[in-house]
Amino acid sequence: MNIILSNKLCSASINTKGAELNSFKNSQTNTEYIWSGNPDFWGKHSPVLFPIVGALKDDCYFYEGKKYNLSRHGFARDFEFEVIKSSSNAASFLLKQNPEIRAKYPFDFELQMDYKLVDNSLILSYIIRNKSNVQMPFSIGAHPAFALTNSFEDYSLEFEKEENLVTHELENNLFSGETRPVNLDKTNLPLTYSLFEKDALVFKTIQSKKITILENQKPLLRVNFDDFSSLGIWTVQNAPFICIEPWIGFADDSTSNGNLFDKTNIQILKENSSFEASFSIEIL
Template sequence: MNTTISNSVLTASIKHAGAELFSLKNNQDKEFIWDGNPDFWSKHSPILFPIVGTLKNNTYTINEKEYQLPRHGFARDMEFQLIEKTGNSAVFSLESNAETLKKYPFEFELQLIYTLENTSLKIEYIVINKGESKMPFSIGAHPAIALRENFENYAFKFEKEEPLKFNLLENDLISNKTETLKTINNVVPLNYKLFENDAIVFKTLESNSLIILENSKPYIQVDFEDFPSLGIWTKNQAPFVCIEPWFGYSDTAGNSGNLFEKEGVIILEIDQNFHSQFSIKIL
């Protein structure tokens, strides 16, 4: 099943499977989200929960008991329930069940709220701890922005002038090796060589937003003020780029395996809620 919301300038469509955004169009029918061509990547904008990235050996421990989770967790592969809808907004919910408890021994509710506001799509995450213990988790976004021109015709303009130091991945884990993106007036021209080593992972950034430039003109702005980390990713020769606001990231090689000790993890108290949001603005 799919749900569609709209306002006077934008239309967004969301799959109930994974509560995944798969279309964002303007009123000229121009599409801004990657179409999911499996020759490159079959997803569009998956939710990353209850982990972001990869665990060492795909394994973690809670109270010395081992559990396994695949890369980016399980929420993106599960059916969400539509619990509220208006013309320009929709709320989806995923609750823990017998299946999730085998992989992740915590009772929770995860809500995704999509709201169209003028030329922006706001995406909110609410995580509710419904269990009787503290709950460790990470959460992140993975929207793939469609690029219709040649990849080299695009660039990123970061909000602030800063050293864009990022950590390199080794075997899908965060290494201690870092590199710095070269900028000219906060602008990074795009080319596929930037992604030879998979995703670019910023553990921290001063910028709270970036603009994708198309032929030097503003195309899309992604605002991620609530999120401390950011991933940027594409596949070689693919006509999209993913701008990924994150809480958390892959394990480091020296990680203990205890999920409560994982770098970047959120610890949610009993009966408490977590809330964050980001937005995609068409320029």
Template structure:
């Protein structure tokens, strides 16, 4: 859907999307969603503001899908997570998150990139101790993504694509055991009537 520009400065822009007759047919809650972009030096801050206008509890998930260009060969890049931890991710089956997991192996604290990592689609981390991730280019820091407000993370690319997606999430796709009740969905957030939810992540060129 198309957002409306509601405010701008030399280094920021605020976009708004409000519920309407069409959204209410599919998602029966009144809301406003604001996306706030702010440039600061070499950093881009992306803030989400969810405003519950429905007069009842509002279930929602929100997350990002930024693609970061990798101008060199894909194998010249690596991930370095903020903390040393077991990088357990969940596998997709028929577009649902299964109970099957794998562990992302590290080499000297980094994860070298190759397209085979993504042959079964995205790597889905439901919970991480790390709250930031640095992309290395030929072992040197290239881009950092800081996602302190987001417990979950998706990593994804297409075969032979010159980019990598680093996706901070609050909530994620349905699991294979989902009941179909939105309020019971794993990872869902519930916002009380007339309340506002804020979260922010930052992408920094290093």
């Protein structure tokens, strides 16, 4: 089921499966900014990444001596969320622990996704609650794919600050230990498919908290992500989209020991406490 939000400037559609954003439009021009989800390239739009971002070594982890299988980017995108609040311009979605999830992730949690239109922006908020009396490890991430209607090389990304960017190379979805520089023209990164020959660009640390998509040097869309420490940028060869992915957490190293609590940049949520982070997509 899709929940539709709208105001005078923009509209959004969110699917209750995965609480996934599948449309964000300029109401005045009817321009669609979210990727269509064509499965010939990638059949998603903007999945929610929880309770991990990226892949675990051997797609598993160990907790209290037991092995748990957990596929890349976690399970949130695969489950129906309950709509707990809805109005013309805002909606809240909730995923709770259940027996199927418990087999993958034995922590009592709630994941709430809030969507709100404010003027020409869509604000996406993640609220994670640890409902148990033990500490809970987690990561959280966004994966919005933005539609590009012109030639891919007509687009570039404008970073908020001048950066000395280093991407951490992935091999079979895990960090290999290799890195390479990603050079900006001051704050501008021209998009070419060759950037993504070895999978996503992964910046474990980044100073910029705003990324603007430029179309022929004209600002099109901006992603604001003050609450997120890491960033992924990704596309598929010859696909007409670009993903700008604010993350808190990232994939395993190839040398990972399988203990989720030892995972680099894992968040540890104290018992009976909560965590919140937000980012926004702004039409320019």
